[in-house]
Amino acid sequence: MKKGKSLMLSLLALSLLVFLGACSSNTAAGEEQIVIQTNGDEEAVMAMENALKNAGYEGKYVLQSLGTSELGGKLIAEGDQIEADLVTMSSYFLESAQAKHSMFKDLTFTTGALEKTPNYYTPILALTGSIFVNTEVLNQKGLDMPASIKDLTAKEYEGLVSIPNIMDSSTGWLLVQAIISQYGEEEGKTILKDLIKNSGPHLESSGSGPIKKVLAGETAAGFGLRHQAVEAKESGGPIQYIDPTEGNFSLTESIAVIDKGNEKTKLAMEMAEVIMKDAREELIKYYPVALYEEEKVSDDNVPAHSKKFEEPLTVELLKKHQDIFNSAK
Numbered sequence: 001m002k003k004g005k006s007l008m009l010s011l012l013a014l015s016l017l018v019f020l021g022a023c024s025s026n027t028a029a030g031e032e033q034i035v036i037q038t039n040g041d042e043e044a045v046m047a048m049e050n051a052l053k054n055a056g057y058e059g060k061y062v063l064q065s066l067g068t069s070e071l072g073g074k075l076i077a078e079g080d081q082i083e084a085d086l087v088t089m090s091s092y093f094l095e096s097a098q099a100k101h102s103m104f105k106d107l108t109f110t111t112g113a114l115e116k117t118p119n120y121y122t123p124i125l126a127l128t129g130s131i132f133v134n135t136e137v138l139n140q141k142g143l144d145m146p147a148s149i150k151d152l153t154a155k156e157y158e159g160l161v162s163i164p165n166i167m168d169s170s171t172g173w174l175l176v177q178a179i180i181s182q183y184g185e186e187e188g189k190t191i192l193k194d195l196i197k198n199s200g201p202h203l204e205s206s207g208s209g210p211i212k213k214v215l216a217g218e219t220a221a222g223f224g225l226r227h228q229a230v231e232a233k234e235s236g237g238p239i240q241y242i243d244p245t246e247g248n249f250s251l252t253e254s255i256a257v258i259d260k261g262n263e264k265t266k267l268a269m270e271m272a273e274v275i276m277k278d279a280r281e282e283l284i285k286y287y288p289v290a291l292y293e294e295e296k297v298s299d300d301n302v303p304a305h306s307k308k309f310e311e312p313l314t315v316e317l318l319k320k321h322q323d324i325f326n327s328a329k
Contacts, residue, residue, distance in 0.1 A: 034061040034268050037084035039068040040253065043286040044125060048088070051279035057271060061086075068093070068170055076315065079103045080258055085268040088275070090170060091254045092313035094121050105259035109273040112293045121254040122276050126289035128250040128303055129174030131242040132211065132229035137220040148245040149178060152221055153194035162202035162210035162222035163195060166318075166325045170251055171207030175223050176321045177309045178246040185324060192328035215239065227288050230300050247307030250289065 038045060045065060052061060064084075066074070072093040074082055079101030087094075095118065098104050104120035111122040131146055138145065141160065146152055152161050166172030179195075180188040196203065202219050204210055210222030211229060215237050226248065229241035255275055257268045280292065288301035311317055 032060070032264075034085045034264060034271055035083050036061050036063045036086045036088070036271070037066055037071055037074075037082075038063065038088040039066060039071045039090065040088055040125075044088070044253070044283065047279045047282035047286070048124075048275050050282060051274055052271060055274045055278060057274065060267070061271060072097075072315065075103075076100060080260060082258060084258055085260065085264050086255070086257055086272055088124055088253055088255045091117070091121065091123065091252045092318065093315060094254055094256050095312075096315040103258055104256045105265060105269065107257070107272065108269055109276075111276060114291060114293065114295075117254070121256040123252040123254045123291045124276060124279065125283050125287040126250050126252045126291060127171065127174070127207075127287065128226045128248050128289060128306075129171060129178065129223060130226035130229060130248055130303065131221060131223055131244050132214055132232075133221045133240050133242065134214045134217055134219070134238050135240050136238040137214075137217050141220055143220055145240070146221060146242060146244075149175065149195070149223065150183075150191055150246070152223070153191055153198060157221065158198045159200050159202075160220040161195065161198045162204060162213040162219040162224075163199050164204050164207050164210060164224060166322050168205035169207040169209075171224055172325070173318060173321060174249045174251065176325055177249040178244060178307075180321065180324070181249070181307065181309055182246040189324055189328045192325060196325075196329055211239075226303060227286075227301060230288075234300075243304035245305065247305045248303035249307055249309065251313070252291070 040048070045063065049063065052058065068090055071087070071089055075087070075089065075093060075097040080103040094104070098118070098120060106119040107122060113122055117123065131149065131152070133145065143156055163175060164172035166176050176192070179191050183191055202213055207225055208228065210224040211232060213219045214222040215232055226241060229239055232239040233241065255272050257265060257272050259265060284295060284297065288297040290297050
């Protein structure tokens with residue numbers, strides 16, 4: 001009996017040691033993993049993970065997908081105390097976070113970006129806005145082809161327009177930038193009021209919402225991401241995209257390394273370079289906007305009226321434009 005109990009206790013002790021050793025090993029491995037937080041959608045995440053896997057970093061990172069508002073809030077509130085070692089995020093949020101916390105490390109690799117950016121981030125993708133219509137619904141309703149965002153405020157478009165809500169979607173900010181840039185804040189508010197009225201129940205929380213409504217024929221026209229309209233047309237849908245006279249405004253999403261001053265920062269910098277250089281080939285297929293030297297996109301993916309907002313894009317400017325949008329409801 002004593003020998004049996006001793007053997008059982010020995011086996012239990014050995015099992016406990018093995019278990020604790022495994023836990024310790026897993027914890028140590030987890031501590032070495034780079035935490036990547038991103039506001040990118042499914043296609044962007046897939047491209048980044050493919051690049052990291054092909055470069056031999058599989059198992060060396062944890063990737064967490066967060067909404068733009070959620071990740072932006074964490075950056076602004078937590079600074080370099082954020083859990084992430086590496087982030088991909090809307091560029092304007094990175095700039096606002098850096099201004100408040102000086103939290104990002106200057107990139108140690110050359111990028112070759114077409115446009116000059118701060119030393120602490122480089123773009124990985126860009127999103128551009130445009131109008132698009134369902135040509136079949138347009139004909140059925142006897143509607144004229146719109147040339148501008150303002151055209152969508154006409155009475156005959158009531159209930160037949162889908163737009164993204166700036167409170168939920170960064171695509172909505174592309175719409176508001178175009179309106180305010182062309183018409184100013186006062187007239188812009190009137191245009192927004194009429195546009196929101198015409199959208200009725202088709203004010204979408206997602207940037208992809210409008211193209212889905214237009215493709216389904218639930219609305220005749222919409223405003224959203226230009227590349228989605230191009231893709232829908234090329235796939236045979238009854239879609240026509242229109243570059244509005246107010247301009248095609250764009251937002252970039254960029255990659256940055258949190259400066260934590262340790263070995264993880266060095267590893268995060270290596271991964272940032274891999275994502276920037278190796279993921280672009282896949283990213284540009286989903287988001288066909290040239291960001292780097294020698295990159296090319298088809299003529300269909302080149303907007304006719306590319307514009308930039310006259311003020312630097314910041315979280316504070318976004319809040320101001322959100323207030324204008326809400327006051328127009």
